[in-house]
Amino acid sequence: MTSTLLKFDRKNLTDDKLIELYKKLLKPRMIEEKMLILIRQGKVSKWFSGIGQEAISVGVTAVLQNDEYILPMHRNLGVFTGRDIPLYRLFSQWQGKANGFTKGRDRSFHFGTQEYKIIGMISHLGPQLGVADGIALANKLSKNGKVTAVFTGEGATSEGDFHEALNIAAVWELPVLFVIENNGYGLSTPTNEQYRCEHLADKGIGYGIESHIIDGNNILEVYTQLSDIVDSMRENPRPVLLEFKTFRMRGHEEASGTKYVPQELMDLWAVKDPVDNYRNFLKEEGLLTDAMDEQIRAELKQEIDENYQKASNEEPIEASLSEELNDVYKEFIFEEINSKNDSENVRMIDAISQGLKQSMERHENLIIMGQDIAEYGGAFKITDGFVNEFGKDRVRNTPICESAIVSAGMGLSINGYKSVIEMQFADFVSTGFNPIVNYLAKVHYRWNEKADVVVRMPCGAGVQAGPFHSQTNEAWFTKTPGLKVVYPAFPYDAKGLLATAINDPNPVMFFEHKALYRSIYQDVPKDYYTLPFGKASLIKEGNDVTIISFGAGVHWALEVLDKNPDIKADLLDLRTLQPMDTEAIINSVKKTGKAIILQEDTLFGGVASDISAMIMEECFNYLDAPVKRVGSLETAIPFTKALEDQYLPKSRFETALKELLEY
Template identity: 80%
Template sequence: MIFYRQNLSDTQLLDLYKKLLKPRLIEEKMLILIRQGKVSKWFSGIGQEAIAVGVTAVLDDSEYILPMHRNLGVFTSRNIPLYRLFSQWQGKANGFTKGRDRSFHFGTQEYNIIGMISHLGPQLGIADGIALANKLQNNKKITAVFTGEGATSEGDFHEALNIAAVWKLPVMFIIENNGYGLSTPTNEQYLCENLADKGIGYGIESHIIDGNNILEVYTKLAQLKAEMQENPHPVLLEFKTFRMRGHEEASGTKYVPEELMKIWGTKDPVDNYRMFLLDEGILSEGYDAQLHEEIKKEIDENLAIANAEPEIIPTYSGELDDVYKDFEYKEISSSLLTENIRFIDAISSSLKQSMQRHENLVIMGQDIAEYGGAFKITDGFVALFGKERVRNTPICESAVVSAGMGLSINGYKAIVEMQFADFVSTGFNPIVNLLAKSHYRWGEKADVVVRMPCGGGTQAGPFHSQTNEAWFTKTPGLKVVYPAFPYDAKGLLNTAINDPNPVLFFEHKQLYRSIYQDVPSDYYTLPLGKAALLKEGNSVTIITFGAPVHWALDTLAKNPEIEADLIDLRTLQPLDTETIFASVKKTGKVIIYQEDTMFGGIASDISALIMEECFEYLDAPVKRVASLDSPIPFTKALEDQFLPKNRFEEVLKELLDY
């Protein structure tokens, strides 16, 4: 291994050595603790330290790094107190996740490090969002994100690189090609000779770098950073290296040919660099021994602090209170000036006024810029706010949702428009595993609203007509809003945008241009988690939301003798159980009306809650009315049969006659 010091001073060269040595000595200590049963799991980065250290040394402390679970050198180079890392690995409170996640599955705004989730790919999209925020601020900051050669097969890798290329984002995409994805060798993972060649397909600059040579890593990245600051653009970097331990310690390395282990053993990044420094007279044997002792002492002292820390004592409130970030709702009342507008106009008005109110708000989605979106909701927004804030995206829902998270991390608010709610399935993972869990895991908000044009009645078929709220109402950490009227849509969307938690905002397409209402012209808010009692009566409680609210109103208009409490939930998570239970206790009979299919829909949970909390007040079984348990069809006759609209009246009357 040949080292070229170029214009680096002795002090810089020694500093890189110290930064290499610390994670190596910590790792060696961890291997001992693993054998003693004092650490439950360990993902070793031995043999790969030069990449993490080199990247971190090049970036300023204010620049975000998104490491993987073998990048201990990122954390130590950012000088995180070791006792906090040890507490994290032992699941103690001084760690970064309060015992809720392990290893390096955490982030810390204090040190501008954003850790991975086990699904790997989403953090590439997060880096895009962080870099977009930097670019919008023109602060010349660079973002670095790590991935392994195995994760380059994920769709998120393609999506994130494509977005970064199209938007010219200053992101270093770092591939640590260490030969194996757990036990699967690279020749069973991809066919191209070098992963750097993939950069050609995205139209971005790419390089192959010796990942075991700290000086090559440092000098090349320093050069690239300067170029990226001058001319923002992404780069794809393939670091050739090797993992000298198992995927994690329990896996072992028996699947690796012994000869290959010997070859890479001679390329050890720490040992080779030490010999270079000794040969050049920059490092002495005595000073090297002193460094070893100092670091080992620091490790032992910090381990003692972590070991002395008590185990976490779980409490229900402690866990549940951290699922969502605290949000203090501020009621903003409207003026008396109103205009009679459609549901779709109310959504557009909310977005426009929110963009004016929040200068850090960015809207992303397919065809939302000059075209104005599939439903023309953002028509004219580019002229008002510019393409920097009203951004057309490639067709890549997963990376766009992750980019929304990156924007949130870096001080922005994000709205992601799904062209149709059905398409959220390709962005499902980052919503339920990234946005939903981030605050619970490490206290980080996910200030992202995902808009969901949904619902049937327009003969759009199985891929454009679902109302799939139940996919998300059962996911802790998400809020789900589903208005039925223009007034509610505007006020609730304003609040959803203000809320720093992730919100799924459902907008029924059939209501867009069919429902009119007098809506305040100015900005106002409505609270999440508060249902609306549209009609009052003593004979039955009707609980519904979305388009079925209007179908229920039509049914009651046809049957004026029915005295019903009609509850429009408006918000599904949080759910207004207080209003539900009070009504059921008054009427003694309840019917839940949803457009979603029956099995597994939110009506089932509401029914169970009523049975648990109001059983002694019931005069009849709780009834549910929902769509057929089939995909939603296209032809009108089939769709009419699928939807519950034609079955509700009959079931309602049967309940009243019970």
């Protein structure tokens, strides 16, 4: 009998538990062996093998409760089989069939399932670490004693999201099990080209996080050590960093091969195979005979073959245009709530603060996160006093790490909470761009999960703040299906639309122009009310021309019309850019025959370009002149007032409007 190379210590585990772990370990291995055949036959398009690493997935899943979330990566098949997902559904997923989890829209393990409390990865890797933070934060706020486990590889520890997520978990004492599978290579890049510390577990020291190094090929070491760690985390919520030493015996994915790996390294790890070594141990212990092993394998093979055949017999997905478009957003049935109270004349900043406060009162599961928003009240004092009323659990100062905080908002949403995230300035959203456009925006389309997150965006020029504090960057997000984009110009609209944004289970980018915060006053109801998305506001009516704008541009247009009372214009304030009230635009242009679009953003690639194209396509026969667009200069935003005034389109708008009228 072959002896084991690994040293197994059963501790107090029963014989039944030892055999159960073997079956859990063998199942993903046998599925993988079948997948390698299927991919050679061209029946599966891509496969990321976890052969040699099964003990980690199996062990982590085995120690967690079924209602505790796990966030695996693309070679953690043992997580999915460990949660007893019916195999035909996995095969359907890999074949792009309807019984999978993504309706054929995403492949392999890029999916999640609330039913099995598994939240799959995206290819950008890093954001899922912050998502785990958010899930764990929800658990901590709920005081339910649950632990969250999130997987990453040694390569992804180089990403900023890894460091941001560890820091947040440490500062907030979140019960997250950070699982690093150190398998030697990030695709083809070896560890000596990835990092210089001896052990990745040492990185926990820098964040004040407890860390451990575990033999990732030894199922008993994984299971017994994690059992103690996880039990302790439930009693004393805190993050723990685990580095599992293991090896990837196949390529990054099957097409890449392993030619870049020295053969002696492959040979060294081949004798440490987690399945073979554990099988030999069980035989040495007298718990497993060849006959028993053959019986276990036969039962697993039958289950695998039957489920594969069931998935193969499933009809291919037929494309449905309406279903594709309808699944971009989670259905939101707008509830119109009208004011029943008196109004008061307030600034835009006051209206936003009121709306946010009243939403906090209305939604006990609403969390606000952002830099300096707690005791300090935020850069613009919108959350001033909120800590005293709602407490620091719900009004949370964050480290300077926009990416992981956006991801944490996604995690809160997954685990039953709402969140509002304040970007200190809209410009800073660039460091949180990835999770917004690649996670929040796509998650419902990919696997039917909501992203109940509002990102507040103090934006705009006119306050001499220079290139890094003045952008109005709405076009970064109107381009991305799955996001809603709101951009009010008046206090009344800002308060009502913010309430709707928080009610909406879809991700909303909520733009707030800084120059309007304290300069624009309006009578605003004192109590809570909502306003619908996708409905423009007709500020002025006239037959000469249609002026279309939003944000500060609306006020610039009003100034020009007040200065030129002879110009009779329809002035449309769009209020929301996604969804956009195209019907109001078309109806107005058909009436006036002329259209001019004013935006603060630079002209090329901006919202005005799409509106102009839509008008040309829908209203061409009604036009008496070309559609005009007016925007800022094609430069960054300068600081000095004279340069900023030149940059902004305000001074050029009047000239362009008169030229259009004279056409």
